[in-house]
Amino acid sequence: MRPRKVIYPDKEGVIRYRKKPKVDGREVGGYSVTPERLIVISSTATEITQGEYLLHELLHQSLDPLAERDSDEDLEETIVRSMANTLVQVWKANPAVFSWLHHVLTAEEEK
Numbered sequence: 001m002r003p004r005k006v007i008y009p010d011k012e013g014v015i016r017y018r019k020k021p022k023v024d025g026r027e028v029g030g031y032s033v034t035p036e037r038l039i040v041i042s043s044t045a046t047e048i049t050q051g052e053y054l055l056h057e058l059l060h061q062s063l064d065p066l067a068e069r070d071s072d073e074d075l076e077e078t079i080v081r082s083m084a085n086t087l088v089q090v091w092k093a094n095p096a097v098f099s100w101l102h103h104v105l106t107a108e109e110e111k
């Protein structure tokens, strides 16, 4: 089941799936609107690609909203693409690492 929401520290974000998401009239695989915590993903991409797009957009959302005002969009895209690609490759090659991270990060904190 595809996720429909993401809970951030500040608010709950929404994930929408659209046949042909567009930014400035150009078809894209996905995009995010940081202040609204909205992520839109192409619903026609393969499942694995949708996962990669979601990770990519989550990384965009992780950038400091204050820095966004003066951001260089090409630089941001390069950084996010690089981080997302690396994470996807590492995730595929090391599923046990992410299993362990899921386990430790979702465990109740010890008192």
Ligand SMILES: [Zn+2]
Residues within 6 Å of the ligand: 056, 060, 077, 080, 081
């Ligand atoms: Zn991007």
